[in-house]
Structure formats: structure tokens, C-alpha cells
Amino acid sequence: MPPPPAELQQLQRERNWIILRARDRLRAALGPQAFRQLDDYVKLKIVPNIKPALPGVRPNGPTSTR
Numbered sequence: 001m002p003p004p005p006a007e008l009q010q011l012q013r014e015r016n017w018i019i020l021r022a023r024d025r026l027r028a029a030l031g032p033q034a035f036r037q038l039d040d041y042v043k044l045k046i047v048p049n050i051k052p053a054l055p056g057v058r059p060n061g062p063t064s065t066r
Contacts, residue, residue, distance in 0.1 A: 003009075028034040053059075 003010075026038075030038065
């Protein structure tokens, strides 16, 4: 499989930066202890239920027609 186009790679880097910035802002707003509690909760209760998205399949509906 060929590598993704440079534009797509740049968009992914921007997306990653936005996510990490939001995480850091949340950590600063909550403080270290509350952030750690939230992080532990997410890892215990949410992460185990995450499933990868399948191309063309909507989460609550039939296959996309695009």
C-alpha cells in the first residue's frame, strides 16, 4: 500500500496537535489528581468498548451510498 499523500499526512499532524492541545488544557483545568481519575475511568470504562470504524458503515445505520 503506498503512503498517504502529503496533504493527508499534514492534516493528520494537525489533528493530532489539536487533540493533544485539548488534552493538555483539560489536564490544566482539572489539575493532576482529577485528570488522573478521569484518565483511569476512561481507560477502565470507555476504551474497552471502542471498536474501529469500518469504511462505508455508519454507526447507527446502513451502509453509506457514497
